[in-house]
Amino acid sequence: MRIASQANHLAPISGILAGDNVQNTPSASAERSLRTFSAKEHVFFEGDDRDSIYEVVDGVVCVYKVTSDGRRQVISFCYPGSLLGFGHADRYLYSAEVLSPATLRPYSAGALEKIVAERPDLAHSLMSFVMAELAAARDQLLTLGRKSASEKIASFLLELSRQNEEMSKDPETLQLPMTRSDIADYLGLTIETVSRNFTKLKTSGIIDLHQNTTVVICDMDRLEETASCDEERF
């Protein structure tokens, strides 16, 4: 679940690739046509030939990996500014599924490599993007490996809240484009456990739920306490 720039506060990657800097780069000209996807549509599957890299322009995309018997682990939720498939070799290393109607900008892999060769400043920004992704993945390793279900849910909501703040949105009103099942697969839990913990937070007065897809944070301090891995207080 990432906005590009989280670690280093650089401009969203769309500013890097689609802004003035790139539009004037000849190699990119054929790659700036947008594609729209419906909810539930897959952009690509893990193992497919990696022919394009996609930038999320609008909407939310969920990227996930699957075990051989079909268990799904969501790796992250990708908001505008994220790149899908960047850094993959010949084949995609994960699958990407659209959660809400989305607009993506595809780049052919070869074209992006040419851009990077021509523009060292873009290479630097892409490196920053990948490092931010790595830092986020490592934070999530700590969450998955050591946090309880309550701590996971609270951390998840706080992450969405911080993201809203970075995008100048209300940090206390969170839109959830993903289902309980998506959240469960992101946090290494089951649907029932996610639902029980949402109910627990609601019953405790820490959050309020509007139509199951909007979370209003009523008590940010207690939510932070719940996430913080100290003594639980509700």
Added chain:
Amino acid sequence: MRIASQANHLAPISGILAGDNVQNTPSASAERSLRTFSAKEHVFFEGDDRDSIYEVVDGVVCVYKVTSDGRRQVISFCYPGSLLGFGHADRYLYSAEVLSPATLRPYSAGALEKIVAERPDLAHSLMSFVMAELAAARDQLLTLGRKSASEKIASFLLELSRQNEEMSKDPETLQLPMTRSDIADYLGLTIETVSRNFTKLKTSGIIDLHQNTTVVICDMDRLEETASCDEERF
């Protein structure tokens, strides 16, 4: 737990930074003095000012993050060729503790940035290194989020085996420089669960244990089946 080059089969990073390519780079000259560390010694702690980046030349280093109440999640075990602290901003994002007597090569962060600016080929190799780390972290997200204890232990042993193969060592005889506690913190388990699963694998004839720090894989097929998330067979 990483050898550099896992995703893209490039030369280990030490070939990139310490080999012919770099020795001829003026900026690097002050950074090539080696430092040795004893087992259990910390290279740095999470939150410390990020003044150096270290390359592991010999030995094994464990990098980890900690929750506010002291729960530890090992992020990876770093073998020769790994870089510690690369991609961190002003402060270290994790702690690094030496598991076996180790030799590290420190680089000042500023010096490395200068090298990268002067040598686009090195920037490309560092990008590959970071992408390999990201791919590995994502694989571990799947392991932590969705695999059972048995599957985790089996996957861990297979990872060490693959690593041995990449380093032209015996893939069926694994040296474990880390304790059961380190393995537990890497896999999101407790010491007891790790110990019970080692015993299970041993009792089933899949592995053999010599002095608790050497694992001999007796039945690679069954170990792969155990890790593979299909029906368990022992």
Added chain:
DNA sequence: CACACATTGTAACAAAGTGTCACACAATTC
């Protein structure tokens, strides 16, 4: 627009895998 169906979410109860606690033994360090 109403209805049927599919999907998603929640609640209650049972089961199980892992954690916790305690202890014994082995290996390492001082």
Added chain:
DNA sequence: GAATTGTGTGACACTTTGTTACAATGTGTG
């Protein structure tokens, strides 16, 4: 040789999962 650390095992507890049932919401069709 004593102290410390690491490992393995057993018994019990508990958090989460699994199952079943039902409620709520969203979507498609006539």
